[in-house]
Amino acid sequence: MLTLDKVFNAQTVLKDIIRETAVVRANGIAPNCKLYLKPENLQITGSFKVRGAGYKIKMLSEEEKKNGVIACSAGNHAQGVALAASRCGIKSLICLPDSAPISKVEATKGYGADVCLVEGCYDDAYQKALELQERDGYTFVHPFDDENVIAGQGTVGLEIMNDLDDIDAIIVPVGGGGLISGIAYAVKQIRPSIKIYGVQSAGAASMYSSVKNGKIECLDKVQTVADGIAVKQPGENTFSLVREYVDDIALVSDDEISSAILALIEKQKMIAEGAGAASVAAAMFGKFPIEGKKTVCVVSGGNIDVTSLSRVIERGLMKSGRSSSLLIELIDKPGQLKEISRIIADCGANVTGVHYEKGETESVIGCFLRIEMETRDYSHVQLITRTLCDEGFKIV
16 A cells, blocks of 8 residues: 555665756746746656656565566656666566657667567557566556555655745646655645645646546547646546545646746756646646745656757747737738838837738738747737737738
């Protein structure tokens, strides 16, 4: 059974596997509260997952260790199992869908695991892992629904309380629920006054829906930029613990997550993946009553693909009003672009793109001009729009 002693034991056992990540103050991200970050994106393997996997593997019997461990994951859990097994001198086999990014496959191999690529999707890889477990006697390391895994994740909560006094709230990303279950259980045993808030992506709201409806639910599909928390169904253990110890769960959109990733880069010089930034998005966009409260956001991971990062940054710029475009209908005659550019420059914005577009306009000699701009925020965009309208231009 999960006990507080088990979480403290995990903290001791994991000292030679994990890195203790110190809580840091975050200024300018969520000015309505005293915000701190628990940067598990700086953890070995770039994610908290190595904690749960490490404790699970450490607790295996000698017979189980001899047979090795097997897991199925396309991301952080795979690397956590690989590193933890390697540190313990245990063989590990990770089943991955053949569509997994090459960078993640190579990272998993780099931490010492054997990789079995399975044709198809994650579910196919999961079934293959179960088949190999049955055939070869491996111990299956579940990514979240295991009490030793949950206890390992709970060490995040102990470290937060060691670093900070008088915490009012902790915000935790939620996928299958292993991380928040461990943190909530440990924290509530020691300081029940601390609020534990969970946050899921609106495109993968399995725990949110399950808790609201009072039973475990399985989503038909999940779609979110936060692939680390894109879980169709929570676990039985995690669902039970979340219902008992978590104060509330909220949802954030992909746009809000993208804005949070951008804010962490600009304000904290910190790279977070979508799942890791979800907690920060909840604080930024007022999902919980944390005004004036001492609040810690768990940045659960930082393993984001570079090509994905560029798209997410662009999305974050658009969401925050930092990147915008206007479609202007005008008469096709000399001097129009010069006048529009002058107005935008006088308002303090920077033109980054100009596109001439033909189409049906009120005038036979009309045209459309799409202007792309770098702006400060939405109020800045509104100022430019009003000024253009006052000068007689028609904003479409």
